[in-house]
Every structure is written in structure tokens, then in C-alpha cells.
Amino acid sequence: MAYAAGVVGAAGYAGVELVRLLLAHPDFELRAITSNADAGQALASVYPAFAGVSDLVFTTHDDPALAGCDVVFLAVPHTAALAVVPQLLASGVTVVDLSADYRLDDPAVYERWYGVAHTSPELITERAFGLPELFADDLARLAERHAAGDAVLVACAGCFPTATSLAAAPAMRLGWVADEGPVVVDAISGVTGAGKTPSARTHFCSADENLEAYNVCRHRHTPEIEQILGASGRVVFTPHLAPLRRGLLSTVTLPLAPGARGLTAEDAVACYRDAYAGRSFVRVLDAGQTPKTASVVGSNACQIGLAVNAEAGALIAIGAIDNLCKGAAGQAVQCANIVFGLDERRGLPQVALPI
Amino acid sequence: MAYAAGVVGAAGYAGVELVRLLLAHPDFELRAITSNADAGQALASVYPAFAGVSDLVFTTHDDPALAGCDVVFLAVPHTAALAVVPQLLASGVTVVDLSADYRLDDPAVYERWYGVAHTSPELITERAFGLPELFADDLARLAERHAAGDAVLVACAGCFPTATSLAAAPAMRLGWVADEGPVVVDAISGVTGAGKTPSARTHFCSADENLEAYNVCRHRHTPEIEQILGASGRVVFTPHLAPLRRGLLSTVTLPLAPGARGLTAEDAVACYRDAYAGRSFVRVLDAGQTPKTASVVGSNACQIGLAVNAEAGALIAIGAIDNLCKGAAGQAVQCANIVFGLDERRGLPQVALPI
Amino acid sequence: MAYAAGVVGAAGYAGVELVRLLLAHPDFELRAITSNADAGQALASVYPAFAGVSDLVFTTHDDPALAGCDVVFLAVPHTAALAVVPQLLASGVTVVDLSADYRLDDPAVYERWYGVAHTSPELITERAFGLPELFADDLARLAERHAAGDAVLVACAGCFPTATSLAAAPAMRLGWVADEGPVVVDAISGVTGAGKTPSARTHFCSADENLEAYNVCRHRHTPEIEQILGASGRVVFTPHLAPLRRGLLSTVTLPLAPGARGLTAEDAVACYRDAYAGRSFVRVLDAGQTPKTASVVGSNACQIGLAVNAEAGALIAIGAIDNLCKGAAGQAVQCANIVFGLDERRGLPQVALPI
Amino acid sequence: MAYAAGVVGAAGYAGVELVRLLLAHPDFELRAITSNADAGQALASVYPAFAGVSDLVFTTHDDPALAGCDVVFLAVPHTAALAVVPQLLASGVTVVDLSADYRLDDPAVYERWYGVAHTSPELITERAFGLPELFADDLARLAERHAAGDAVLVACAGCFPTATSLAAAPAMRLGWVADEGPVVVDAISGVTGAGKTPSARTHFCSADENLEAYNVCRHRHTPEIEQILGASGRVVFTPHLAPLRRGLLSTVTLPLAPGARGLTAEDAVACYRDAYAGRSFVRVLDAGQTPKTASVVGSNACQIGLAVNAEAGALIAIGAIDNLCKGAAGQAVQCANIVFGLDERRGLPQVALPI
Numbered sequence A, B, C, D: 001m002a003y004a005a006g007v008v009g010a011a012g013y014a015g016v017e018l019v020r021l022l023l024a025h026p027d028f029e030l031r032a033i034t035s036n037a038d039a040g041q042a043l044a045s046v047y048p049a050f051a052g053v054s055d056l057v058f059t060t061h062d063d064p065a066l067a068g069c070d071v072v073f074l075a076v077p078h079t080a081a082l083a084v085v086p087q088l089l090a091s092g093v094t095v096v097d098l099s100a101d102y103r104l105d106d107p108a109v110y111e112r113w114y115g116v117a118h119t120s121p122e123l124i125t126e127r128a129f130g131l132p133e134l135f136a137d138d139l140a141r142l143a144e145r146h147a148a149g150d151a152v153l154v155a156c157a158g159c160f161p162t163a164t165s166l167a168a169a170p171a172m173r174l175g176w177v178a179d180e181g182p183v184v185v186d187a188i189s190g191v192t193g194a195g196k197t198p199s200a201r202t203h204f205c206s207a208d209e210n211l212e213a214y215n216v217c218r219h220r221h222t223p224e225i226e227q228i229l230g231a232s233g234r235v236v237f238t239p240h241l242a243p244l245r246r247g248l249l250s251t252v253t254l255p256l257a258p259g260a261r262g263l264t265a266e267d268a269v270a271c272y273r274d275a276y277a278g279r280s281f282v283r284v285l286d287a288g289q290t291p292k293t294a295s296v297v298g299s300n301a302c303q304i305g306l307a308v309n310a311e312a313g314a315l316i317a318i319g320a321i322d323n324l325c326k327g328a329a330g331q332a333v334q335c336a337n338i339v340f341g342l343d344e345r346r347g348l349p350q351v352a353l354p355i
Helices: A013-023 A064-068 A080-090 A107-114 A122-126 A136-147 A159-173 A221-229 A265-275 A325-339 B013-023 B064-068 B080-090 B107-114 B122-126 B136-147 B159-173 B221-229 B265-275 B325-339 C013-023 C064-068 C080-090 C107-114 C122-126 C136-147 C159-173 C222-229 C265-275 C325-339 D013-023 D064-068 D080-090 D107-114 D122-126 D136-147 D159-173 D221-229 D265-275 D325-339
Strands: A003-008 A028-034 A071-074 A094-097 A128-130 A153-156 A183-189 A235-241 A248-255 A282-284 A302-309 A314-321 B003-008 B028-034 B071-074 B094-097 B128-130 B153-156 B183-189 B235-241 B248-255 B282-284 B302-309 B314-321 C003-008 C028-034 C071-074 C094-097 C128-130 C153-156 C183-189 C235-241 C248-255 C282-284 C302-309 C314-321 D003-008 D028-034 D071-074 D094-097 D128-130 D153-156 D183-189 D235-241 D248-255 D282-284 D302-309 D314-321
Touching: A003 A013, A003 A064, A013 A028, A013 A325, A028 A064, A071 A080, A071 A325, A080 A094, A080 A122, A094 A325, A107 A221, A122 A153, A128 A136, A128 A325, A136 A325, A153 A325, A159 A183, A159 A221, A159 A235, A159 A248, A159 A265, A159 A302, A159 A314, A159 A325, A183 D183, A183 D248, A221 A235, A235 D248, A235 D314, A248 D183, A248 D235, A265 A282, A265 A302, A314 A325, A314 D235, B003 B013, B003 B064, B013 B028, B013 B071, B013 B325, B028 B064, B071 B080, B071 B325, B080 B094, B080 B122, B094 B325, B107 B221, B122 B153, B128 B136, B128 B325, B136 B325, B153 B325, B159 B183, B159 B221, B159 B235, B159 B248, B159 B265, B159 B302, B159 B314, B159 B325, B183 C183, B183 C248, B221 B235, B235 C248, B235 C314, B248 C183, B248 C235, B265 B282, B265 B302, B314 B325, B314 C235, C003 C013, C003 C064, C013 C028, C013 C071, C013 C325, C028 C064, C071 C080, C071 C325, C080 C094, C080 C122, C094 C325, C107 C222, C122 C153, C128 C136, C128 C325, C136 C325, C153 C325, C159 C183, C159 C222, C159 C235, C159 C248, C159 C265, C159 C302, C159 C314, C159 C325, C222 C235, C265 C282, C265 C302, C314 C325, D003 D013, D003 D064, D013 D028, D013 D071, D013 D325, D028 D064, D071 D080, D071 D325, D080 D094, D080 D122, D094 D325, D107 D221, D122 D153, D128 D136, D128 D325, D136 D325, D153 D325, D159 D183, D159 D221, D159 D235, D159 D248, D159 D265, D159 D302, D159 D314, D159 D325, D221 D235, D265 D282, D265 D302, D314 D325
Parallel strands: A003 A028, A003 A071, A071 A094, A094 A153, A128 A153, A183 A235, A282 A302, B003 B028, B003 B071, B071 B094, B094 B153, B128 B153, B183 B235, B282 B302, C003 C028, C003 C071, C071 C094, C094 C153, C128 C153, C183 C235, C282 C302, D003 D028, D003 D071, D071 D094, D094 D153, D128 D153, D183 D235, D282 D302
Antiparallel strands: A183 A248, A248 A314, A302 A314, B183 B248, B248 B314, B302 B314, C183 C248, C248 C314, C302 C314, D183 D248, D248 D314, D302 D314
């Protein structure tokens, strides 16, 4: 018996990745895919990869089938989720929200960075933060409430915060990081991170054979990273765009606390492996190895590499993910698995194309 | 109860794609992966996509475990299979050969194009040609022999012949093509088609932002295409290299026979759909649509587009495949499925990454 | 003393390539660059490559400075040139038109393919066709008229016709090609060929790692190729899109006339070198070599490779150009050089980036 | 009257870029290009971009023509220059060395990072460091000695140090940077940075659609950056590889000194423009803008973008260059221009391909 699932915003890049994953998931049955822009069109005509495989047709966001779903995934732009989440929860539908609307603990921070007032701040305290390897208790609590019949809300982490935090959070939690000084996050994303809407910037001829930083000091994932790491006001986050489709690499440089200046890369690897014991999607590489995004693209895996610069007193922690899978749709399905009491790996790809 | 499987030449691109598919296959269990160059190394260290997923280690080609397998897949260069196939068959092991060694019906043609004498021509008459949608009877015959306890041999079609023939063979078989005049095959391949060995030509800085034809009038897939299409001496095959990893597009221009000059694209599509009825991997697009390699990469699908130039009297038939999957490893697993009496789709990916 | 030059449509890809070339040209001085969409913006803000190099600002197409120019280059969409060319000529301005509006000899063919009536067909008979290596006399005639004080019109060849015709025209003119049967043109273009306007098709995530044919049997360069080659109704032209920015490769397969069945590749190369003697931009490679687009990108060169399939009776002629340079802006400047009595090479790049 | 020039190691990527630039240079005449691996081959056969343009042929490194040159450019691997530089200088030939052998002031540091003893440390004190915008006096001193008849030595900066230092040095020199804490350099290079030798890592199928860090904490450009910036032991340098050919982007995050905490991006831009006044290759962008590598590739330009994170107390300085031009060959020619008393811009490309 499969659970009925819906995807709102299914024609965007994160949305269609949800469709890919849910069509192959043994425990969820995809009942509704919505897209106001593509309503009435067949999934296979918008994404020919589904030709001969699925007969699903996009409907509008007000499709009444959504209210009959056990779970709805929201892959809509920020602020759009604010309008939908309270209704769905009120209808008894569990919501896995991929937007930024319920991620930040403090509605004032949300207003500062997103420029709009939060209209349902009371839901923030009840939601779980969707980054299972770092907020397991949060999700376990939700799974209990769901088992008891509640409709619950998961606010999934963003793509940059996921790679960055999986790389940096254990060091922070283990007390290795100095109390002061910048935490430098230089991350590189493939172009799918810029979304599906055509623009001058995402034109092949602009993006190909080019490297650039963007939104320097004002990317909205900054407060989210600071919240997860507990490093308020210290994160210098510079995202970069590179000419590939999927893949996100985050290189985090953390100043070591005086007491941690003797740390070696081997120590760090051992402690990280302890911290992630039992979490099959997070793979900490041996000291001296560095992750490649090509090794995780298409899968829900995150690979982490660690190095220590003893002279400068810094830990370099690098995380690689597929921004659309572990950084969006895959993580959302992983969260849904946990909330519905399934193995978190259920229905999720473990291996990238090896080449 | 899974069948024991081995892959010889498992560290090459087709080989590792076999490993990817077989690790996920519910009815085959991968027992041995061999690579003389990488023997002793872990699969995950050569292909980090498998880190945390598989503990397999490469062995040498003389691994005795191979003789204990139910099926061995050979992903070795041409002529290397000549040395191995007879032994494996003699040991009672069914062989699915991805090399060119047993593809050509006539050993003299093999000698002319490959420059070596064929040492086991008697096996050619017994083998099936591994292109299931066009040689179904051949494989059905082998499945019967296998069910009766025989070790059998499949010689899988090459990548260019697969895309080209799936696009062009129905037109030939339906008598639409003139008896004379060149059959023009202009095909484009991603760089995985050139294999894993680093060279000046496959260096990123040579292949990126470049288009070129290669092996003009002397590519070894020419006689194979002519054999499948029954167009001896008429195929002008020009392969091209383009800057992508996986994907192969073959555009075939066929002169129409006088009796077929009234053919429309809509007719052609309808007849092709009949010809491929029940073959779920081949998807004939509506008239006016053209296939994209990105719509099939990672899957075992082949998409076909058809157009007619009435004035010039030509049918344009275009086939798109993933050269490593439907053009190599996926087709090999599909053949193995059939020989072992399984559904041909078993364990094979149906859908590409949609983006 | 430099000639005053203007570019209409200077913000598009061909337009900005004209700007690049004219800024470096010793005999033309760029006085006006127009773009209705970007009027008022600095060149350097739309194309940051010019930051610190040029202070030019885009004006609108009705910039009165155009009438004061010695030559105006039109890089506008087809039909837009119809409205502008007669006025400019009447003002005494020589026009080099990169659009398709004055290319076709027969206005009825123009109407059939472009869907609009031609409003100044009388200018077609007077214009020269801008493909200097094949229409030298045409341009020489114009240079004489220009020297005598006339404002004249050049209709530059399109990108696909340029590469295709430079590869195929000598064979046609030398009588090597059979009188019947399709002339097959399978060409591949980089994404700049699709223009600057962002669209789903030119989005990096659609174009990257993808190959596709498009506009099969209905690309508007078909009648232009047929006109140049004198092969009316015989050209089967299938353009393809590949993931690179600049570069165009055209592979032409020509059926050999009975009297030419003994032709060798070496013969063909020798005859082509004769045919192109003294034309420094066309470089015919040795038999056995094939051109690479990377070897010409950024320059005005065209490389040609030739092969013969004796058994099938076909000549394979392959041309490689930079679609924005020799296929558009470079060729336009080359034509202007000739019309103004300069060496055709003046101000034009001879060498691609070698890597 | 042109100066006679030679290039040792002319078949590598930096070497052939030198060839491209010197062939177009009005004041240098290229007399000898050497490559032990490709000796005897024509330049045009190794790099077909030169077909029809140059008849130069590679000779071996011991070509006696080198001793007759006015200047020789060395594009050889580190340690190989040690063997050649003293001889050439003794023959009266001025040397512009692109290798790392004479860059580091302290031979002990050289030995620590390169693993070999320095055999001519006395030459280090006499050489100029080849990064003209930061070491103008050094090069002016050499120009004087050269004008007086001396053969002199320039040790050109590496690619990462060039982009990094042009972005960060003014901030250091102006006293904006805190005395303690890591200086974080996260830089991204195209694949030409890895050199011409084919390897698993530079195979198109490994590098395409992939991001990775490499040589973390042990890249040999680290001590060079520390030397230029005067930040010994403080630089945490993490180079990354991305799928493009040419282009290098360095993002430097510098902790602000207490007295500089009020710095704005606008202030920083104004001061940088002062610092680089009159240096036409360095272009400091307006606050809020970020450099793109595509805007400089093919030219000798460096674009710099600046941002301030007031809360975290950090300056973000980003430099974009073409690693083969401003990061190697172009800078070498710029240095030679200065030493020979020419305008530093002579013969150097100012503008990238705009698209």
C-alpha cells in the first residue's frame, strides 16, 4: 500500500527531480504534479526523458487532488510556500517544503533577508529542519507525531547549506573552531542551481567556459548556514557559478581554536566518521582525498574531504553533493521516508553514474 | 536465487557501466570484476562513485571465479575476446561479448577490417547478434538452448550500429529504400565513445569546444552497419566527436525507392511504431519531433525521430542513445535478461535524469 | 584616414563580433553601434569583455549617425533589413547585410521560405553575394562601382551555407557530382548559432551534454545552399546543435558522377587547392586529415577536409568555421575590405587560440 | 628592426600561447621554438590552428639558434629551468622564465616545496619578479641594466599567484588586513592549468561535469603567494578544478584590521583604482560587480571585484584572468616589453572574445 504523494511546482528543476525519484519509489504513488505555467501539458512533452514512461499531466497549483494526498512536496519559490503550507496542514496533509519559507528559526531574520513579513511564524516552532544527518531528533519527533495521526511540516535545508553544514557542523559541534574570526565558505554550483527560467546568465553562451562569483555577501543562504552552524555574523559566504549542470562543492575554511591546533587530518576524519556513523548517504573520505561532484551526481550521497593547515591554524572541510538530489529533491524524499517511518534510504539512488 | 555474473574488462567505461547495472540488478549477483591494469585496487578507489557502496576489488582476467559464473560479460578490446570466449563456453559459462570479435557474419570481412585472422569462426554461426529489437528470433533461439543447459554466446552490437540500425532498419525492411545510391550515416558521439585511455584527443582541452569528424570512410562499424541493414557497399559512415560525455546521435539519410516517394513522416512514424510494438526501450517520437541524447542518457532507451524530404526523395531517420548503456552495457544486460528467460527490462533504467 | 562604420543590431552575437573586429581594424572607425533593446547602455556593461577598452554606448536603430557612415553593417533578424537597406543606400551609405533578406536570387523563393513578400526585389539584382572565395567577380564588380562613388549592397552568406559551400562548391563546379540523388548536408553548430535571446533551448542545462537535430527539412538555409551549389531540390540539410559556444562543422556527402568514380582523396585535395589558390582564409587539409572547429574559432579561417568512399561512390567534404566570424562578422568585414579596395585580410584574425 | 626571440618548451600550453603572441608581435621575431618531445614536427601539425599561417618547426632544447636570440622565454617544468638559465645568461641572452625556479626569494623555501637544492641561488637576487603591476620598480631596474647591455632574468609569477595577488596585494599594502588569522584563497582554474600531458584527471570524461579541490594545503603556489603578500604562514590556499579550458578565478577573503572595519566596497574600489592607475591590463570593477573569466579569456587583462562583509569583518577580493595569458605567456611578453623599453601593452590582446 503506497502513500499518495503530490508535487507542487513539479516543472522546475527540483520539482522534476522529485518526480523522477517518486516515480521510482516503492512506497509513494505520485498522484498530482502541478505547474501553473505548464498546466495541461504532459510531463513527457516538457521533459522528453519521460516519453514512453509516464502519462502524468501537469495541473494547476489548486488541483483538488492535493488535499487527498498523504504528503505534498513543495518546490516553489520562497514566499509562495507561505500561502500554501497552512492550508495543506489544515487539510491533514503532511508537507515537505523545499522553499526557504520555514527554514529560519527567527521570523525577523526571514524578513530582513527575504523582504516580506512571515505570515505563519507559529508553524516555524513546530516544523522540523530537513537535514537528517544533523537534525535527527527533530525529524524523529515529527515521525512520532505523524504516527499519531498529525499532519506535520518539514522545512528542507537549501543546497548550499546542506553541503556546507555537512562539511562544517561536526567541527563546530566538537569545539574545534575558534570563537572569533570569519568562517569562510566558498562554494561552487552547477547551473541547475540558478533554476529553469531562461535568462542572460543561464544562456549556454554566457555560462559555458566561464567562472564567476555572484551575490557576494548577500546570498540568502547565509543566515541559514549561520543558524545551522551556530556562527551568527561570522559566515563569509561567496557562491560561484561554473559550467556544469548538476553538482555543488562547498569549501569551508574554519579557524582552529587554540585547543585544537594540534588536530591532524587523520584525527578529523576519524571523528567525522564517528559523527556520521550509520548515515549511509554521508561518506567521509580518507585524509588526503578530496571529493568530486561527479562522484555523487544523480545520487543522494554527500562526500566529505578534510585537511588541516597547521601553520595557518585552519581546518578545510569540503562537501560535494548533487544540488538537485541531496541538495533538494533527494533530501526531501529522505525526510519524507523518516516521517513516514520508512528506512531513510528507501527509493533513493545510492550511486552516481561512475563516468 | 541470483545468477552469478562476472565482468572482464570492468575498469573501462563500458565495463564500469556493466558494474553499475549489475550491482542494481535483482537477478544477477556480481562475483568478479577483472582488469589487468587495475587488479588489486578497489572499485571505489578507481571510481569514487562507488565509495561506501561496494567493496568489490578488481582481479586479473585469469580470475578462476569467472569459470564459476553463470554468465560473463566481456568488455575488452577487439581481438582480446577471441582468446577468451572459446574457453569460457567450454567451461559452461554463457558469454555476452561487447567486443567486435563475433559480430560480423563473414570471417573474411572481419579480417579485412580488423587486420587479424578469426581463430574461432565456427562460433559465429552459433552466436546470436545482440540487438534485441531487430534480432528477436536469434535471441529467442539462444534462450531455448540456454534453458536446455547450453552455454551460449551473444555478440552485442556496437554503439554506432545500434543507434543507426534502430533508426534505419525498419525503413530498409519495409522496402522504402532505393536499391542504389549512398546510405549516408552521419553520427555524433560523446567522448566516452573514445574509451578510458588518456590521449591527446581525449584531453579535456582538445575535446572541449570542438567538433570534428574522424576515421572518415574507415571506421570499423561500417561493415557492421552494412550487415545489419543489408546494404553492402552502400553505407557512407562519418562519425563525429562532440564535447559531451555520454550520448550518441545517428542521423541516417536514405534515398527513397520510386514506390515510396509519396511517404509522409506521419506514415513513417505509424509504421515504425508497429515495427517496434511491445519493445519498451525504443520510443518513436511524433512527426515533427526530434530526439535529444539528454533524454536518454543513463537509461537503456533509444528515441527515434523521422522526417521526409519529398522533393529530394529522402527519409531522414535519427536515433539517440546513451552509447554506454543502450550502446554497450545496457544492451548487454538486456540480452542476458532474454537469454536467462527474464523480462528484458529487468534491472535496467527506464528514465534518464530529466535535467 | 579611416572609413566611418556603423553596426545596426550590435548587441546580438554577430553584432558584437562585428564590434570586436571593427574596434581592432586599422581602416574602419566604429562610429555608431545600435540596439533598440540595449540603447543607452554602455557596450562594456552589456559585454564586460570591453570594460576598460571602449566607451561606446548603444543607440537606437534610428541613430542619425548611421547616415554619416561610409559603411553600415546590418546584424538584424531577417525581414528587419528590408526596412533599412533602401534608406541607407539612398543616403549614400554602403551596406553589408548579414541578414537573409537579400541573399536569395528569386524573391518568390524568399517568400516561400520566409513567409513575407520582398519589398525591394530590384536591389537583389544589384547586390553582390557575400562569400568572397566563391563569388569573387561579383564583389570585384561592386568594388568598381564603389570606387566610382556608388553606395553598394553586399548580402553576406549565412553560417551553414558558408561552411557547406566552401566544402562542396568546387566539387560541383568541377563536375564531379552525379546529376541525381540527394546531396546530404549534416551540419553541427555551437549554441551561439541560436542567437542571444534566452530560451528553454539555449538554457545551459538544456544545451549542455546534449545532441539534437532541429528544423529537419525546414531550415531556411536550405534554399541558400541549393542556390550556391546549383542543386535545386536536391539538398537534404539537417542541422544539429552541440554543446559548445562557437564553431560550425558541415559534413557534405556528394554522390559521384560516373565519370568521377575513380577520384582519389589526393586528387580532390590537389584540385581544391587549385580552386582556392590565393585565398588565405581557406585551408585545404592533406588527405587523411579532418578539420576541427577548435582550430578556427576566433579567426576568419575555414578548414576543409576531403575523403572519398570509392565503393559507395561518394565524396565526403567537410568544412569547419567559426560561425560568428567566417560565418558572419568576419566574412562581412572581409567583404567590406574588398568593396573598399583593401586587402581582404585587413584587420581580420588569422589564427585561432591554439588551445 | 625586430628583436630575435625563442621559446623553449613551445609545445606545452603556455609555450604555444607564447608562440601565438610572439607571431603577432610587431617587435619580436620568433626564430626558434623547441620541444624535445615534438622536435622535427611542424607547429601546424601539432597545433592545427597554425595551418596555413606559420611554417615553424619544433627543434630540440639544445637548438644553437637560442644563443643567437635577444630573448628566450622558458616554458619548461620547474627544475628544468635551473639547468638552462645560467647558460643562456652567460651567452648574453635575456631570459624570461615562466617556471617556478627563480620565483622564491629564499632558496631554502624553494628546497622545502620543490624537493631539490637550488643550484644558482646567486641569480635570484639579481632577477626581477615578473608581475609588473606589483613589482614595477624591480622591472624598471632590469630595463636599465638591459639598456646598458646586460642580459637579465625575469622570473614570472605563477597563474594562481598572479590573480590572487592582483586582487589582494593593495589591501595588504594599504594596511587594511588584520595581523593575524588565515588569509583564505579559494581559486578555481580551467583544465589548461593542469598542462598538456594526457592523464586520467585531464581526460574529458573525468573533468567534464565535475568540480573538485586538489593539492589542498600542499600546492606549490602557496609560498609564492605568501611571499608576494608578505603573509608568511597565513595563506590557506585551496585550488579547484572546473570544466572549462582557460580561465582562473581567485576569491580571497581577508580579515579586516580593527582600524579598517569601517571600510566600504566603494572605498575599496576607489583605493584600488588609485593603486592601479595607469596599468591598463588591470580593471577594477564597480562595487557590486563581480568579474567573469569569460570577460578576459584570450586577453592579458585582469578584472578585479571587491566586496566587504562588515559584520564578519572581511574584505572579499576576486581576481579573474586567463591562466595562459595574463597567468603565463601574456605576462611574460608584458615583462619582455618592459625590459626591452617598449610600451608594456605592445603586441598583447586587450579584449577577450565578447561571447
